[in-house]
Each structure stands twice: as C-alpha cells, then as structure tokens.
Amino acid sequence: MKKWQKITLIGCSTWLVLALFIGIAGFFVLRPxxxxxxxxxxGSTPDLIFMQKSxxxxxxxxxxxxxxxSxxxxxxxxxxxxxGGRTRMNAYRYPSDAMLGPAIRLQDHWGEYLVQIQEQKTYLILRYNGRIFAGEISESSPRSSMLEIYPVGGQPVIQASVGDNQAEDITDTTVAQQPGEYFGRIDGESYPVRFVPVSEEPEVEIKSIR
Structure with missing residues (x-):
C-alpha cells in the first residue's frame, strides 16, 4: 500500500470514529x-396510548x-x-368476556400481549401444549417460563410465569378461543408512530419469529 493510501485510510477511519462518538454522545445528551x-x-374509556422509546x-x-x-x-x-428495531403490531379487540371483560390482543413478531381495559394492566400470552396462559407484565424485559409437573397417579399440571408473576390459564376465555376482531395496527416503522385503522388498510398477517 502506498503512503498516500495509508494516510487516506487513517483519515477516513478517524472521521468514522469521530462521527460515531458524536452520535453516541448526542444520544445521551438529548435523551430520546x-x-x-x-x-x-x-367504549373509548379510558384513553389508550401506545408508547415507544429508543x-x-x-x-x-x-x-x-x-x-x-389522561x-x-x-x-x-x-x-x-x-x-428487533421498529416493527408493526396488529391489534384485535374483544368487546366483552366473562372472565377478562373488554380486552385487546396485540401481536408482533416477538409474541402476543393482552391489554385488559377495565383492570388497566398488560399481560404476556403464553401457549403450551394446547393451553393458553396470561401473565402480568411488570417490567420492560420480563422472562417467562413453563413448567410441566407430573404428579404420581395424576394428570400433568402446567405452571407458567412471567417475571415474578404467576400466569393464569385463560384457555376457556374468548381471547384464547377466538382471534378477535382486527381493527388496525400500530405502525412502529413510521415516524412518528401511528395507528393505522382497518378502514385505511386491510390486515397483513404478522408471523412469529420464535
């Protein structure tokens, strides 16, 4: 490699490192x-707002x-x-359920989430061997686990949890037995994030990558 080529390479590398440093510093200074x-x-009450932050x-x-x-x-x-970066999240509604009340099921590539409107809580939906569970989400990165216990002379029992919260079996609820009414999607790929109603665009299937 010629001397001028080495100088050019070093100069470009220096600028790249400097640009990266400025970008990282700007991230922490501006705080997204x-x-x-x-x-x-x-029902439209209470207001529901989806929030995302880098x-x-x-x-x-x-x-x-x-x-x-509000x-x-x-x-x-x-x-x-x-x-996995900005993504889309389909939304399905259930006007009423004897156990859960009015609810919304959100689905993206990573999983399914239940939004209970009356309780004002969010749950991670887990599926295992034909049974469906919902565990309350109380942290930003909850771990989940499924444990199948075989008691002597009895039927196997499934214990599910999300973080420190025990997940409840919701297999017999409307949310578990029906896909729900698709009414739009949260489009996280756009900026700012927006809700796209079904009247504007039809449903596009989101396949799980898990």
Missing part, C-alpha cells in the same frame, strides 16, 4: 423521548409501554422490550 399514538377501543445509540432496541387514562388518572404499564 417517548413517541406515542392513540389506540381506539370498545434506548440504545447503536442497536435498534425500543422500550414499549401502554398508557391508560390527566391525573394516568396509569402506565410495560409491554416487552423490542430488540
């Missing part, structure tokens, strides 16, 4: 804020939250951390 959009639902200067990682209510009656709940 929450990007959000409203999510319509049966948490890494280089890797495409986003924290998700669901906000209930003004002084705001409640914020976690949805699982997204490590």
């Amino acid at each position: 804020t929450w990007d959000e959009c409203g999510v319509p639902h049966p 948490i890494h200067p280089i890797i495409a990682e986003y924290e998700y939250k669901q906000r209930f209510g 003004g002084s009656n705001v409640v914020e709940r976690w949805l699982p951390l997204n490590c």
